[in-house]
Amino acid sequence: MAPAEIRSVIIDILGDIAPDEDLSTLDDAVAFRDQLELDSMDFLDIVMELRKRYRVQVPEEDYPALNSMASTVEYLTPKMADVVAT
Amino acid sequence: MYDTIIIGAGMSGLAAGIRLAHYDQRVCILERHYTIGGLNSFYRLNGRDYDVGLHAVTNFTEKGAKKGPLARILRQLRFKWEDFALAPQKGSRVVFPQAELKFNNDVDLLRAEIARAFPSQVDHFEDLLRKVVDYDDLDQEMFEISSRTILAETFSEPLLIEMLLCPLMWYGNAAEEDMAWGQFCIMFRSIFIEGFARPYKGVRLILKNLVKRFRGLGGELKLRTGVKQIVVEDGHAVAVELDNGEQITGKRILSSAGNIETLRMCSDTSEPDPRKAGQLTFIESISVLDREPEMLGNQDTIIFYNDSETFHWRRPESELCDIRTGVICSPNNYEYSDEDGQLADGIIRITSIADFDRWNNLNEQEYALEKLRWYDRSVASAVRFTPDFRDCVIDTDLFTPTTIRRFTWHDNGAVYGMPEKQLDGTTHVDNLFLCGTDQGYVGIIGAMMSGISMANLHCLRD
Numbered sequence: 001m002a003p004a005e006i007r008s009v010i011i012d013i014l015g016d017i018a019p020d021e022d023l024s025t026l027d028d029a030v031a032f033r034d035q036l037e038l039d040s041m042d043f044l045d046i047v048m049e050l051r052k053r054y055r056v057q058v059p060e061e062d063y064p065a066l067n068s069m070a071s072t073v074e075y076l077t078p079k080m081a082d083v084v085a086t
Numbered sequence: 087m088y089d090t091i092i093i094g095a096g097m098s099g100l101a102a103g104i105r106l107a108h109y110d111q112r113v114c115i116l117e118r119h120y121t122i123g124g125l126n127s128f129y130r131l132n133g134r135d136y137d138v139g140l141h142a143v144t145n146f147t148e149k150g151a152k153k154g155p156l157a158r159i160l161r162q163l164r165f166k167w168e169d170f171a172l173a174p175q176k177g178s179r180v181v182f183p184q185a186e187l188k189f190n191n192d193v194d195l196l197r198a199e200i201a202r203a204f205p206s207q208v209d210h211f212e213d214l215l216r217k218v219v220d221y222d223d224l225d226q227e228m229f230e231i232s233s234r235t236i237l238a239e240t241f242s243e244p245l246l247i248e249m250l251l252c253p254l255m256w257y258g259n260a261a262e263e264d265m266a267w268g269q270f271c272i273m274f275r276s277i278f279i280e281g282f283a284r285p286y287k288g289v290r291l292i293l294k295n296l297v298k299r300f301r302g303l304g305g306e307l308k309l310r311t312g313v314k315q316i317v318v319e320d321g322h323a324v325a326v327e328l329d330n331g332e333q334i335t336g337k338r339i340l341s342s343a344g345n346i347e348t349l350r351m352c353s354d355t356s357e358p359d360p361r362k363a364g365q366l367t368f369i370e371s372i373s374v375l376d377r378e379p380e381m382l383g384n385q386d387t388i389i390f391y392n393d394s395e396t397f398h399w400r401r402p403e404s405e406l407c408d409i410r411t412g413v414i415c416s417p418n419n420y421e422y423s424d425e426d427g428q429l430a431d432g433i434i435r436i437t438s439i440a441d442f443d444r445w446n447n448l449n450e451q452e453y454a455l456e457k458l459r460w461y462d463r464s465v466a467s468a469v470r471f472t473p474d475f476r477d478c479v480i481d482t483d484l485f486t487p488t489t490i491r492r493f494t495w496h497d498n499g500a501v502y503g504m505p506e507k508q509l510d511g512t513t514h515v516d517n518l519f520l521c522g523t524d525q526g527y528v529g530i531i532g533a534m535m536s537g538i539s540m541a542n543l544h545c546l547r548d
Binding site for chain 2: 052
């Protein structure tokens, strides 16, 4: 998957986790925590959904990499390079 | 081999089951009773539907709210706000002979009532609100300090302290007389800041949605399936033995059966647990009326009453029940949608404190007689605080501590479980964890939150 595809995967996951959030105005450079009402349970869900949908493992020590959209896409790009978009 | 075996199909077990099945685990929920729900179950009698535990769903927040436990569990379980179809309360009261406080789902009403009834305590109430909001949920040390100590430092009017404690203890305090500060804060937020609501169809709507989702995700639910023993070898649970002798295996076990009750099932515990089971249990007197309570002038959703200036929250000392305090709930008095309209019958439910051992020791004949006697007494006590409805009663039922034990399997029929909570859910067995009342959260939303957080903490991260 290319970075743009990974971004839309994350948007899709966020839409499932927090259906009441307006994601169209999300600023990729700003921490999720500062613009969405996400708590630690929701962050766990981003990790779990990646595992469920794409078999991508994110070890606990890497959770800080999921701070913002930009850092998440950057972190996942090598991990998801071989994943085929559906 | 299951990934997770869950003991108990109440709110916490079902919510945990949904979380785990959603993430592709093989999950099996074992329930001893013939129906789901645990404390928050339902039954049918003389052609009418009754709820067991539910007076009100606490922690109510409006659609679109992003904060608070209700929003959290909806997100975690991938439900829409509409799935629980919660109708907010009309308004409730705390009534003591010397004063009354009205409250609803907007804390400003309680604030105004305190200014009216206790003008000298207005600033102190703001202090309390700050302390409650600042409290951090999972701090075990702060959790256990005494609420009465903190309240005595905050207020200079003892009656107000009793009146604030009364509803919070009634809806979630497992300990006698005093309340853990953590429990106080959780209950204060859920009742006074968030508030009460109820689905038009009662608790069965929520349960139906939970079970449908769980099964839709591939989860297995076995009713009439009690656990005889958890087989433990070297501190590790290797199997669960059912009442019929069958053994099933799982990588881990999540139990909502209660702390002492769960540990007693473990094959490596032969000594009786010295810790104290909860003592607080109830009778519930249910009256079906030939008209809506509102037609009698009763517009209250819930009334918490106490007939003296001191609130006694303890097991009855010499009788089957203690009717000096009670809760009066009128399930008709919610703001149901125009589509749903009003419930088919007028209903008034009255809860009184009861003693498990005395009820449990009655023979069949005495039991039937005492049920009639205490129905009359508890209703007579309650109508001092609500319009007398006794001329309008067309059917009655009364359930007792032994009924509650049958539904929950908790020792003593203890509605809110043990006084000491195990907030992290761990046990002496490395793959056996607790959820439900003895983990720390109570109420319908609280129980679901307990199942979700213990599933997340102990069952998903491998």
